[in-house]
Amino acid sequence: MNPIVKQLLIIVVVFAGAMSASAGLIWLERRLLSLWQDRYGPNRVGPFGLMQVVADMIKIFFKEDWIPPFADRVVFVVAPALLVVSVLMSFAVLPVAPGIVVSDLNVGLLFFLGMSSLGVYGIALGGWASNNKYALLGAIRATAQMLSYEVFMGLALMGVVMLSGSFNLGRIVAAQEKMWFCVTQFPAMVVFLIAGFAETHRMPFDLPEAESELIAGFHTEYSGIKFGLFFVGEYLGVTLISAMIVTLFFGGWHGPLLPPVVWFLGKTFVFICGFILLRASLPRPRYDQLMAFGWKVLLPVALLNLLVTGAVVLARG
């Protein structure tokens, strides 16, 4: 096959896969939540309510495209797109199977960290441009939360980098052929998992939205497709973080018998369900408690892990 065609094909497949995963997640999350909450959930549109996603899409596309008169128009419109684009960019470095990756970057991991840092702009600007106090409070929370948790996330990953000797995600996966990093880098995995939840500001770290406190937080003023984009961005984030956990700590595509792609997707699916289960089961900490937990618990753990890993790597020569 022509390499250009092949590359284009991979781009299309990854993009379409990420988008449809996030759309399917809307249905999956609602069905799973309702299962755990002793109720039915959307089960009317199509088989098992699967067409609910389509119905939601139609609804959200045909809603009036409303921009509040007091909002900063340009920023207000750009913000949700910024969020989605920054998350989508990270998918580019994600190795789905050997050879199937959009861009086999040398600094793939740094690229991922950089892009997830950019994501905070979407939220901060959206909250700021809304010119609404609740949105502003949500944006402030989001900024503080994402900036701090970025630190622990990055630090936690350095252990993985040391062990695999590369920032390239493909090589990191390859380095886990014998032993997954979730064993050797257990503390790092825990820190990354928690920081990942905070990065996607999902329950229990949904403080920027905090429905019972801030109404809808940073997207209080959003509706229609612009709100839809924030929504899609959140689900893309969930998919991305789950895929990253699999790539970095759970051996990526590695696994016996089944083809690599299936292993990768299967593992990712399990973590996505884990995200949803956690949402169904935990209350929300307070903003200052979340920050204190990050700086007083996660940071020392990540640093300690780094120290020990470094020592072990040095000792082994």
Place this chain on the structure above:
Amino acid sequence: MTRQTEPMSEPVIENLRQRFADAVLATQATRDAVPTVWCRPGRIRELLRFLKTEVAQPFSMLYDLTAIDERWRTHRDGQPAAEFTVVYHLRSYERNADVRIKVPLSGEYPSMPSITGVWPSANWYEREVWDLFGITFEGHPHLRRILLPHTWQGHPLRKEHPARATEMGPFQLPEEKQIREEEALRFDPAAWGLSAEGHDTDLMFLNLGPQHPGTHGVFRIALLLDGEEIVQCVPEIGFHHRGAEKMAERQTWHTYIPYTDRIDYLGGVMNNLPYVLAVEKLAGIQVPDRAKVIRIMLVELFRIASHLVWYGTFVQDVGAMSPVFYMFNDRERIFDIITAITGGRMHPSWFRIGGVAQDLPQGWEQLVADFLRPMPDRLRSYDKAMMENSILKARTKGIGRMSLSQAIDWGVTGPNLRACGLAWDWRKKRPYSGYEQFDFEIPTAQCGDCYDRSLVRIEEIRQSLRIVAQCLKNMPAGPYKADHPLATPPRKERTLKDIETLINHFLGVTWGPVLPPGEASVGIEATKGNTSYYLISDGGIHSYRTRIRTPSFAHLQQLPELCRGLMVPDLLAIIGNLDYVMADVDR
């Protein structure tokens, strides 16, 4: 006819007569046997301060403060002349006794001294009296309307104020009126007693509600914030005001029952109980045992239902999204029983003067038993999931703390008071409706914070389950309604056999019962605290004055004290934890 209890021998009256010989005008006999003393308006502040602080075993709680428009009343035998009366209802937990102080006022728009210096909780009560009666309280820090819109004309609980839409002319909303009304809603910090000046940092005003997912109904709070920290908080109520007390004055004794259901709309027949008990006290009706036990069973089922709603919504306010579904499912099981017995769900209006509307249906035992069996296990699993969760503990322990003296000072009752360490439950301390026959505990806690209040309520669910189980086991046989001429609906068996019975039945159904003149205040341990109905009969088919003392009103008033210096999420946790219902606040 029952006798009016003469309270002359009460020690508190002797105390007052000795100390305030010139101020005590008279004593009054009432049907509820609460010692009632008339006092000159000029000395009221002194007299109340004496009762609160100086007397042995003081009356430390201002349980209620309200007024009566006496101008159209005919039966006032032996009472000092007055056009308006302000009534103070005090409670002593040391004595386990109440006292009622009345102040006669004359003049079209009278005024009297404010007692906000004696009890901080008098603040909202005096505002309410001013709002609804036009009585001015001199020295009140912020005397403005509380339940009605600021643009309202008149004071609706005055007798001359119309009660029916037909008496008021058609409602019109021309553009200039709409603009005026909207303008009156504009947020003016000074009018709320808020100021952002004089602080080191830049502060922000935040308007929370009346449409907000966390406020549980139409409730508005103006916040002065430093970042997310609350510097000051001013609650505004009244959005849910429906004039329940005014409506009582034009409904018959019997037809008012459905209105009571909607006061605490999560409490269902719990609201009927204090009302029918008060009417029965006025009429001197003895309720048969079966009716009493049926009432207790339904009331306790509603207590469980209300506490379950509180449990679910409270943990949801703290961020846990799932439990609310489990608790609403349990509540739905309660409603299955309620529907089978009463035909209604949330507002069955099922109690009647003298008993209940119908006998229990066949097979009710099975329904109740099926509900009771799985509940302890389910409650245990909720506790494991929520109350033992460390995030929830971090969010609630030490948050919204009140001391016992603070709680009593602010008129806090019910589970919120018991969480401060005082084991005072109306069902135990002054048993009504046959609660003395039941075996149950009064759960208490010590810290008075959000976590402790939660523990108390959850334990109350278990105790209520015990009571319901005892009702199930020991349901007495017999009539479900008193055989009394004033009980409603009147007996029909012999109506078509002799003309006297037919006439009585006809009058009883068309007019409703005519109650003898008198006053009675009856309170109960309702779902959210102590609810009292203070009824005044002028010997007619209507109530002359109905005062509904609700626990939520007092609890909300204390909110600024509870959340000062905390953060916005704490405020929401406290609101969800206090367990109020806006209809119960605004009436």
